[in-house]
Amino acid sequence: MTEGPEPPSRIVAAGVSRVLPGVVPVTLVRDIDLTIGRGEFLAITGPSGSGKSSLLYLLGALDLPTAGVVDIDGTVTSAVDGEALATLRLRKIGFLFQFHFLLSEFTVIENMLIPMRRKGGTTVRKMRERAMAILASLHLDGEAAKKPDQLSGGQRQRAALARALANDPDYILADEPSGNLDTRNAALVFDMLDRLVREEQRTVIAVTHDIVLAERARRRVHLRDGRIVEDRVRTA
Numbered sequence: 705m706t707e708g709p710e711p712p713s714r715i716v717a718a719g720v721s722r723v724l725p726g727v728v729p730v731t732l733v734r735d736i737d738l739t740i741g742r743g744e745f746l747a748i749t750g751p752s753g754s755g756k757s758s759l760l761y762l763l764g765a766l767d768l769p770t771a772g773v774v775d776i777d778g779t780v781t782s783a784v785d786g787e788a789l790a791t792l793r794l795r796k797i798g799f800l801f802q803f804h805f806l807l808s809e810f811t812v813i814e815n816m817l818i819p820m821r822r823k824g825g826t827t828v829r830k831m832r833e834r835a836m837a838i839l840a841s842l843h844l845d846g847e848a849a850k851k852p853d854q855l856s857g858g859q860r861q862r863a864a865l866a867r868a869l870a871n872d873p874d875y876i877l878a879d880e881p882s883g884n885l886d887t888r889n890a891a892l893v894f895d896m897l898d899r900l901v902r903e904e905q906r907t908v909i910a911v912t913h914d915i916v917l918a919e920r921a922r923r924r925v926h927l928r929d930g931r932i933v934e935d936r937v938r939t940a
């Protein structure tokens with residue numbers, strides 16, 4: 705068996721635009737050039753309607769550009785079929801949204817086991833062990849058997865993060881992950897994202913309105929009218 709070169713571990717957007725067709729076409733983002741490498745913590749900021757969510761969906765292969773390319777670890781998202789994209793997301797990307805999107809009829813650990821079983825490759829017993837370890841790292845081991853409506857808002861968002869981590873993603877893409885939380889819980893979610901970058905070399909891309917939280921990220925991309933107007937790496 706020959707070993708090829710390591711596949712690239714980065715997301716690249718090159719000349720990306722996304723236009724919604726229609727009588728009056730709507731441009732969601734335009735001319736985006738962005739390379740996000742392994743282990744980066746990137747905050748995407750900008751006013752409401754500036755294209756933050758749209759850009760995140762493109763970077764996470766939940767949406768496809770109408771011009772330019774998004775390349776995730778060597779796969780051009782617009783060049784493969786829907787099934788391949790679903791597999792790519794399942795294996796590489798964990799999503800976290802403002803409203804948690806946990807399935808309310810399932811317990812916390814069951815919510816984690818659903819994507820794990822879809823990915824497969826190991827026994828359910830191993831999956832459970834891994835899920836419990838993730839929950840413990842987020843101080844949620846006591847909550848594994850609870851349903852989402854039995855949790856506090858902060859616990860629920862941590863449970864959503866636990867689910868995002870279930871398949872050991874290289875990339876965590878978060879859209880206003882703290883938007884629905886009080887200051888303390890918002891800071892806690894950012895602490896955890898920060899730890900995933902520093903201790904586990906994962907890549908985090910987080911959309912946030914909150915300038916204080918955005919300052920926690922090492923790199924900040926600011927959007928206006930669908931364009932990048934600033935791309936700044938914090939020194940220090």
Ligand SMILES: Nc1ncnc2c1ncn2[C@@H]1O[C@H](COP(=O)(O)OP(=O)(O)OP(=O)(O)O)[C@@H](O)[C@H]1O
Pocket residue numbers: 724730731732750751752753754755756757758759
């Ligand atoms: N399905 C759609 N149909 C029409 N316009 C849309 C649609 N989705 C988004 N838009 C428009 O595209 C632009 C970018 O939207 P997007 O949701 O990416 O902004 P955002 O920066 O995430 O805003 P917010 O901070 O309010 O979440 C906005 O002007 C929005 O009105």
Ligand SMILES: [Mg+2]
Pocket residue numbers: 756757758879
């Ligand atoms: Mg948005």
